[in-house]
Amino acid sequence: MxxxxxxxxxxxxxxxxxxxxxxxxxxxxxxxxxxxxxxxxxxxxxxxxxxxxxxxxxxxxxxxxxxxxxxxxxxxxxxxxxxxxxxxxxxxxxxxxxxxxxxxxxxxxxxxxxxxxxxxxxxxxxxxxxxxxYRRVPAVTLAKQIIESGALGRIFHYRANFLQDWTISEDLPQGGQALWRLDAEAAGSGVTGDLLAHCIDTAIWLNGTVSDVSAMTETFIKERVHQATGEKTKVTIDDACAFMCHFSNGSLGLFESTRYARGHKALYTLEINGSEMSLRWDLEDLHRLEVFDHKDEGALRGWKSVHVSDHGGEHPYMDKWWVPGLQIGYEHSFVHHVADFMKSLDEGKPCGPTFRDALETQKVCDAVLTSAKERSWENV
Amino acid sequence: MxxxxxxxxxxxxxxxxxxxxxxxxxxxxxxxxxxxxxxxxxxxxxxxxxxxxxxxxxxxxxxxxxxxxxxxxxxxxxxxxxxxxxxxxxxxxxxxxxxxxxxxxxxxxxxxxxxxxxxxxxxxxxxxxxxxxYRRVPAVTLAKQIIESGALGRIFHYRANFLQDWTISEDLPQGGQALWRLDAEAAGSGVTGDLLAHCIDTAIWLNGTVSDVSAMTETFIKERVHQATGEKTKVTIDDACAFMCHFSNGSLGLFESTRYARGHKALYTLEINGSEMSLRWDLEDLHRLEVFDHKDEGALRGWKSVHVSDHGGEHPYMDKWWVPGLQIGYEHSFVHHVADFMKSLDEGKPCGPTFRDALETQKVCDAVLTSAKERSWENV
Amino acid sequence: MxxxxxxxxxxxxxxxxxxxxxxxxxxxxxxxxxxxxxxxxxxxxxxxxxxxxxxxxxxxxxxxxxxxxxxxxxxxxxxxxxxxxxxxxxxxxxxxxxxxxxxxxxxxxxxxxxxxxxxxxxxxxxxxxxxxxYRRVPAVTLAKQIIESGALGRIFHYRANFLQDWTISEDLPQGGQALWRLDAEAAGSGVTGDLLAHCIDTAIWLNGTVSDVSAMTETFIKERVHQATGEKTKVTIDDACAFMCHFSNGSLGLFESTRYARGHKALYTLEINGSEMSLRWDLEDLHRLEVFDHKDEGALRGWKSVHVSDHGGEHPYMDKWWVPGLQIGYEHSFVHHVADFMKSLDEGKPCGPTFRDALETQKVCDAVLTSAKERSWENV
Amino acid sequence: MxxxxxxxxxxxxxxxxxxxxxxxxxxxxxxxxxxxxxxxxxxxxxxxxxxxxxxxxxxxxxxxxxxxxxxxxxxxxxxxxxxxxxxxxxxxxxxxxxxxxxxxxxxxxxxxxxxxxxxxxxxxxxxxxxxxxYRRVPAVTLAKQIIESGALGRIFHYRANFLQDWTISEDLPQGGQALWRLDAEAAGSGVTGDLLAHCIDTAIWLNGTVSDVSAMTETFIKERVHQATGEKTKVTIDDACAFMCHFSNGSLGLFESTRYARGHKALYTLEINGSEMSLRWDLEDLHRLEVFDHKDEGALRGWKSVHVSDHGGEHPYMDKWWVPGLQIGYEHSFVHHVADFMKSLDEGKPCGPTFRDALETQKVCDAVLTSAKERSWENV
CATH class of the missing domain: 3.40.50.720 (NAD(P)-binding Rossmann-like Domain)
Incomplete structure (x- = not known):
């Protein structure tokens, strides 16, 4: 038992x-x-x-x-x-x-x-x-395994977006029940803490720490009704945020997040370019990892779309689920996180991301918000 | 309670x-x-x-x-x-x-x-x-709703494939534990009953009954070891099966299934072409429905990739799950089937497909196998 | 000179x-x-x-x-x-x-x-x-080179479609200026000679001869005005044609063509499945070849989208054009055909497809039309 | 005549x-x-x-x-x-x-x-x-027409990348015959003038002028042999450049270019997000325009892939070429430019982009290079 x-x-x-x-x-x-x-x-x-x-x-x-x-x-x-x-x-x-x-x-x-x-x-x-x-979406975990194997060579670029479109309507209130993410009092920031934080956590996990950032933020709709008061007040969250950065390994980073990108419901995309291999992934087709391998025979080089559903240990976590070709979804990332937490108890080891790991992401978020305010490069 | x-x-x-x-x-x-x-x-x-x-x-x-x-x-x-x-x-x-x-x-x-x-x-x-x-994959259920609305106009074509590649190795045994689908004694047929039956059930649901068929089957690897006996014996299942047909509504059908299509793990694809609209779907990206709508403005006509994950009643079953943009997977089709069965008990109504519905698919399967054997067109 | x-x-x-x-x-x-x-x-x-x-x-x-x-x-x-x-x-x-x-x-x-x-x-x-x-679209020529190298192993399946949608309107006349393809007198058949003939030529080139066929044809709109007479008369061409076949190498073939597939302007697609590798291509993105290579490392297997535009001899004909990543289009297949014809004169060799090669396609077309009429399998 | x-x-x-x-x-x-x-x-x-x-x-x-x-x-x-x-x-x-x-x-x-x-x-x-x-790739010209119609509503975001991978090898010389683009003396800058200039020209054409920028550049390989001297000297061009900006219409821009993105030969991508519609395009499939139209019926909303090859005036320039579904390629943008120049002579009107138009792009490029050097926001 x-x-x-x-x-x-x-x-x-x-x-x-x-x-x-x-x-x-x-x-x-x-x-x-x-x-x-x-x-x-x-x-x-x-x-x-x-x-x-x-x-x-x-x-x-x-x-x-x-x-x-x-x-x-x-x-x-x-x-x-x-x-x-x-x-x-x-x-x-x-x-x-x-x-x-x-x-x-x-x-x-x-x-x-x-x-x-x-x-x-x-x-x-x-x-x-x-x-x-998102670390435990199998395609992302597979990306981590490939990167850790050294197969990518020297890393030149990392880029990530998290694009949504659900706050474009001017009639949407800010804050209140189920909408606290739109209230700076409760959320601390807008897309930076909500969406970019995800991108940054994955980026640090896959590509190491960030040294400095230059950011911009924007609030497209300046005033909205607050559900708590019924009054129209100034919106204080960031509707959109983009930043450039340097990673400690010398690669360049480019990040963007918004809730005003019509047509994208939850398009978290990431791409990493190494001298030998590149990888990319997106959340709206989360069961696939795209891989470009320069070692492939010249005439047959191309981006491979890997359906991350194989068994026999090929694809992380997937032995636990159905049969090859049958995809899992968003919720499974949480099942995997629970399982890994339980396993960490079995083994007496930490379960990442720890608070200390998450603090690294927080540091980048804070530097991003300061940079946007000061219109300056900020060290992390 | x-x-x-x-x-x-x-x-x-x-x-x-x-x-x-x-x-x-x-x-x-x-x-x-x-x-x-x-x-x-x-x-x-x-x-x-x-x-x-x-x-x-x-x-x-x-x-x-x-x-x-x-x-x-x-x-x-x-x-x-x-x-x-x-x-x-x-x-x-x-x-x-x-x-x-x-x-x-x-x-x-x-x-x-x-x-x-x-x-x-x-x-x-x-x-x-x-x-x-598969009737209860939300994208397929959405296809049913669209077709029932009459939006497709006159139907000309229906085509479906179910392509796999897991039996290509000659070393794979036939039959026995976890492999009874490869044993005609236990399974009745090969891909016809296992895979094409799915395609046929969906086709009848979406496009009505089939009147006649002309089929071919093939067994690529003629002898395999049977797990039960350890002996190499003749393989009696169909490794691949394709058929042409007429639907009762006058449209043409084309179906194919195989376990020898290298590169496809579980690629069930379907497409239906109507005079006003066409739809297509595949199992390896089951959360999307592709739609071509001739009513769209001319210069902007194209195949739309609908990420079937919206709420507010837009997309069947999806209000029950997460938020727009976050996909569900294979297993959810069974959750939906259970829920619909329970609901049918609430309402005192049948829950399709009934045995009688499934018998229609069986009739097509039998006609297909007879046609392949006799090299003739067979009425269903 | x-x-x-x-x-x-x-x-x-x-x-x-x-x-x-x-x-x-x-x-x-x-x-x-x-x-x-x-x-x-x-x-x-x-x-x-x-x-x-x-x-x-x-x-x-x-x-x-x-x-x-x-x-x-x-x-x-x-x-x-x-x-x-x-x-x-x-x-x-x-x-x-x-x-x-x-x-x-x-x-x-x-x-x-x-x-x-x-x-x-x-x-x-x-x-x-x-x-x-179409033999001289670089992606198709590349497919030929790969197949000739033996990289595909044993071939199991070949399938091709040619789907169009330009004759759906009942108001379109049959025959006359610029429409002779709709007139059986001038064209001999409908989609069979016009579209399927392309699919068959490529198929024979890539996969060898066809031994027997079972086909069906359909004329969806039974009467149309003829431009020559202004009178509405019976349409005698095939609007759609599908057939199953066996190739001489033991693989199975499935072909379909229609001018009633709403949403497809000129979607000629082909796919070939071998034990070791599969290839697919389509005319609406003719500059790409998709390749699945079973030799790839297990966890990284997937369909590769090869942008057929590399130089240095990697991709056929492409050294003659621009730089990698810049695609050519439909018309270039004819330029290549002319160049190969001129080269055949330089070298005193035949330039395929010869009349004799094209006769093989004609034989399949004739067998297809007979089969559709007789509802029987026909040897080629 | x-x-x-x-x-x-x-x-x-x-x-x-x-x-x-x-x-x-x-x-x-x-x-x-x-x-x-x-x-x-x-x-x-x-x-x-x-x-x-x-x-x-x-x-x-x-x-x-x-x-x-x-x-x-x-x-x-x-x-x-x-x-x-x-x-x-x-x-x-x-x-x-x-x-x-x-x-x-x-x-x-x-x-x-x-x-x-x-x-x-x-x-x-x-x-x-x-x-x-690139203004005269039909899909890009179509984007211009759609934007000018006002169909996009208020513009929130514009993003563009131009990713290549041809200078990753350390053995590639800088400068000299056919390589002057790698020599700051001859080219003025690296990817900024070569690739980003394209992105900026299209952006200004589609979305209006840029007000300010914050940029970073990088030279990944610090020394290379120069062909002219045979000696290894410091590389002075930018291998990569990214920048954020504000457009005069209040929208945010994000641009990136590099020759170190393994897997991309010439991937110029652009996307514009408006309150009512979004558009995206990329050079490696230049014959397609992707369109998301919020006016579409809710359940059927999705990104449409428009094959820009229709006739009857639907798609710019395409009446001049073949038939719908048959794509043209890269070189045709130059044919169209020549034709438009000749037409401008017929009509006695200017042919954009004029020198004055191109100067706007030059201003952004200069501001980008200054910003990268000064690590500051620069007005254009």
Whole structure:
């Protein structure tokens, strides 16, 4: 029998559902793990809403005060799925209470908060991770394996975009229920913390740290109604953000994110160019990795579209699922993250990205926002 | 509280896992349904194997004799996930015992068997369905909705392929554990019943019945070792099958299936051409539907790649999942099928494809095999 | 100085323009050839029209009677760009007059005519070729080179489509000026001779001869106005044609052509599956060849999209054009055909496809039409 | 009879061939124009080389001194196809001699030179144009037409890349015969003037002027052998350049160019996002325009791939070529440019891009290079 890891979930939104599904699928598809999650309690201020969530997903109990949840002896791990401005306080309390922590990204509102959080978990020595889930899309994990093998040679370029189009309408409110990502008070920033943070986490994982950045941000629609007040006020988030950077390995980076790119729902794309091989991937066809291999015979060189669904250890995680050719989807990245967290408990090792890893991303985000404000290059 | 539907699963292979996952996800993602499946019992001859399967997936109990399973009062529905040559006997026993039936495709070994099965379920009036799961890939369901709206105009052509490449090696045995699909005794036919049956079911659903066919089959590797005997014997399945046909609506059909198309793991493609609109889809990018709409402004006409992941009722089933732009995968077709079966119980209506629907596909398969043997056109 | 090859062109339609452009580009891009075409005379019954054509393209003179053209001493080669029902008579007259012949495809109205034509050119020993131009699209030529190297291993499947949509409107007349392809009197057949003949020529070139066929044809719109008479009469061409076949090498073939596939303007696609490698190509992106190579490292296997534009001998014909990455188009296949014909004169060798090669395609076409009529398998 | 425009070509390299082909195709495909080019003389310092070029392409005469060419009375127009550092002197001499000018891009080595050139042609009132040929790829011209119609709504984003991979090898020399683009003395800059200049010209044409920029450049390989000296010296060109910018219309721009992106031969891509519609295009499939139209019915929204080959005026320039579905290639952009220049003479209007238009691009290039050097935002 596996050791149960009793999870207390704080929050019940989009990410609350995605993480919960991850916990529930883990024992079905990764039965060999010696730790397995148990949906012990779900927590939110609204009793009605959290009860409904618990009923739907099968949490054994509910709480309406996160401090009480953390105080419970029957809870081993806390999943922090609340707006960014609450991460720090909850995470530090968890660490002090000796709870494991699975924290939604971005780590914090800024680097200073993130530093405090890192110190807390490192002092408490609690297992923890941050939900930068795209690392565990099999095609992205495969990219990591290829890069680590050295097959790309010297890296020259890295570029990533995260393009959406859901805030183009002027009638969309800023902030409020289900829209806190549009409220700088709750989110810290706009697309930078929400979308670019994903791009930056993957970039650092695949290509190492960033040394300096030059950025620009834009808020296209200057005023919107806020749901909380019903009044039209100045929009303070960034609707779009782009930046150039140098990586420590000497390669150049180019990043862009926006919620105003008509036609793209969630187009996170990345590409890395090495002297010997290039790779590219995008989220709207997440089951494919494109590979250009200069070692291929000259007349037959081209971009290969690899359907990342093979078995026999060829493609990361895929042995656990169906048969070659049958794709998995977005939610599986969370199942893999849960499984890897459980495995890290089996092995007594950290589960990346740790808070310290996520702090690197936070540093880049902060430098980006400063650069955009100051119209200057900023060191990270 | 939803009414529990106690499921007894016979089999534990690839499809056993896929169906079971469908049952488990249904209450998480379709909580509004008033019937919900319960994993009551799993059944197979090997006690060790079925116990391991039950433990992994959470079935409450096991059986090693399907007759005993059917005899249990606490079982409401039987899921038949065994080789094709066992479908008939089990299904008829289920019907006689008043159990609901969820039968893996193809319905039967041939039309005669299928007819008996139809009569049995129609006499017993038990709810039932056949797992032609591709109808419930959202992009395919969307195609159905568009076709039913009449937007395509007069239909001229329908074409479908199902291309795989996993049996090219001469060292692959025929038949035996996990390979019964290569054994004519167990499977009835090769690619015709395994792959083309899927293409035919979707085709009939989308474009109506088939009137006549002309087919060819081929067995590329004439002898293989059989796992059961260790001896090299004649291969009796069809490795490849292609056929031309006329649909009742006057359109032409062209179908092909093979397990010898190097480079294709599971490339089920379909295309339908109407006077006003054409649609195409393929399984290796199952979250997209391609649409050509002649009504579009002339200079801007082109094939549209629709990422079938929108909410607000735009795209079938997708409101239940994540956010626009985030794709689901293969397994979700089974979740949708389970949900639709539960909904059919809520509403007291049949859940297609019924046995009678699946018999139409069987008729085409039989005509195809006869045509290939006789080198003649055969009426369906 | 190159030896001039004085060309007499009969016809001035779409193909007349395409061939003429081929002649004119040859010395610019293939200056090393020791034979080069000269636009000596253009011929058609309408003096006004042929004079305008000659003026536009730079033909030195005109004729209104093809017999006079052939009789001229200053003409070395005749280009036959007239409807199919005139090929035989003109070609035989050319051969008897000792003229070289460049004959538009298909070779003839039927096999009997084609046989006569073959005998005439073989008796007269005149250089000749048939304009199956797609052999000389660089991506297709590259496919030929790869197949000839043996890299594909044992061939299992060949499939080709030629899909168009330009005759869907019921208001389109049949036959008459610029529409003779819709008139069985002039064209011999519909899509079979016009489109499938291309697919068959390439198939035989790439995969060897065809042994037997089973076909179906359809005429979707039964009556149309004929331009010549202004009256609505029965349509006698095939609007669509599909057939299955066996190749002599044991592989299976599947072919389809139609002018009723909404959304496809000129989608000629071909795919060949071997045990070790598969290739596919389509005319609407003719500068790319897709390659799946089973020898690639397992985790990185995928379909490669080769942009056929490299230099240094990597990609056939491309050294003659621009720089890597810059595509050429449809018309270049004719330039290459002219250049290869001139080169064949330099070398004293035949230039494929010869009349005899084209007769093989004619045999398949005839068998296809017979099969469709008789609803039977027909040997080729 | 058309009025002859006697062309004197200076240079015989890649662009010399591309322009010459443009002149030769013009009367074949645009016979209605009342001005038509004549290949009067070709000029270069090497008599052998220019004679061979003239022989191949059919120039009537040669010169080895461009000043003599300009002095000839029988020359109407000069085509400047020499390295960038010679543009100014030749162009001004042409203007003073009253010759028409067709100048290769970029206009000049810098803005100061460009200003002088503008003044010269404006004073002399000679017809002139700059060969930013991509404006006349039909898919790009179609994009212009759509944007001008206002269909895109408010523009938010413009992004363009020009990615190549041909200078990755450390063994490639810098500068010298056929490699002057790698020599800052001759080229002025590296990818900025060579590749980004194209992207900027199209961007300004499609989306209006640029107000400010922030850029970075990189030289990956610091020293290379120079062909002229045989010695290894410091490389002074930019191997890669990226920049962010604001357009005057309030939209954001992101541009990148490199010769170190393994796998891309000539991947010029552009995308523009408006509130109502988005467009994208790339050079490696130049015959397609991708369109996302928010006005499409919700469930059927997607990116459309428009095969820009329709007739009847639907797609710019395409009526002149073959039939729908048959693509043209790279070289046709030059044919169209020649035809439009001839048409501008017919109509007595300027032919864009004029020197003044090209100066706008030069201003952005200069600002980009300054910004990269100063690590600052620069106004244009």
């Amino acid at each position: 596996a050791t149960p890891v009793n999870v207390g979930m704080i929050g019940y939104g989009f990410m609350g559902r995605a993480h919960t599904n991850g916990y529930k699928r883990c024992p079905d598809f990764f039965p060999e793990l010696r730790h397995q999650p148990v949906l012990k309690a779900a927590c939110a201020r609204s009793e009605d809403k959290i009860q409904a969530f618990a009923d739907q997903w099968g949490y054994e109990s509910i709480e309406t005060d996160w401090r009480k949840l953390i105080a419970r002896d029957d809870i081993d791990a806390i999943d922090i799925c609340v707006p960014n401005n609450l991460h720090k306080e909850i995470a530090i309390a968890c660490a002090e209470a000796g709870k494991m922590i699975l924290c939604e990204k971005p780590l914090a509102m800024n680097v200073a908060e993130g530093e405090e959080m890192c110190k807390a978990v490192e002092k408490a020595k609690v297992p923890h991770t941050v939900w930068y889930n | 939803a009414t529990p539907v106690n499921v007894g699963m016979i089999g534990y292979g690839f499809m056993g896992r896929a169906h079971t996952n469908g049952y488990k996800r249904c209450p998480d993602f379709f909580p509004e349904l008033r019937h919900q499946p319960v994993l009551k019992a799993a059944c197979a001859r090997s006690e060790d194997k079925i116990q391991a399967f039950a433990d992994q997936w959470g079935y409450e109990s096991i059986e090693t004799d399907w007759r005993k399973l059917i005899a249990r009062d606490d079982i409401d529905a039987i899921d038949i996930c065994v080789p094709n040559n066992l479908h008939k006997e089990i299904a008829i026993a289920c019907a006689e015992a008043g159990k609901m039936i969820l039968c893996e495709k193809p319905l039967a070994m041939n039309v005669a068997e299928g007819e008996e099965m139809c009569k049995a379920v129609e006499k017993a009036k038990v709810p039932h369905t056949v797992w032609y799961n | 190159a030896t001039p090859v004085n060309v007499g062109m009969i016809g001035y339609g779409f193909m007349g323009r395409a061939h003429t452009n081929g002649y004119k580009r040859c010395p610019d891009f293939f200056p090393e050839l020791r034979h080069q075409p000269v636009l000596k005379a253009a011929c058609a019954r309408s003096e006004d029209k042929i004079q305008a054509f000659a003026d536009q393209w730079g033909y030195e003179s005109i004729e209104t009677d093809w017999r006079k053209l052939i009789a001229r001493d200053d003409i070395d080669a005749i280009d036959i760009c007239v409807p199919n029902n005139l090929h035989k008579e003109i070609a035989i007259a050319c051969a008897e007059a000792g003229k070289m012949i460049l004959c538009e495809k298909p070779l003839a109205m039927n096999v009997a005519e084609g046989e006569e034509m073959c005998k005439a050119v073989e008796k007269a020993k005149v250089p000749h070729t048939v304009w199956y131009n | 058309a009025t002859p425009v006697n062309v004197g070509m200076i240079g015989y390299g890649f662009m010399g061939r591309a322009h010459t082909n443009g002149y030769k195709r013009c009367p074949d495909f645009f016979p209605e124009l009342r001005h038509q080019p004549v290949l009067k003389a070709a000029c270069a310092r090497s008599e052998d080389k220019i004679q061979a070029f003239a022989d191949q392409w059919g120039y009537e005469s040669i010169e080895t001194d461009w000043r003599k060419l300009i002095a000839r009375d029988d020359i109407d127009a000069i085509d400047i196809c020499v390295p960038n550092n010679l543009h100014k002197e030749i162009a001004i001499a042409c203007a003073e001699a009253g010759k028409m000018i067709l100048c290769e891009k970029p206009l000049a080595m810098n803005v100061a030179e460009g200003e002088e050139m503008c003044k010269a042609v404006e004073k002399a009132k000679v017809p002139h144009t700059v060969w930013y040929n």
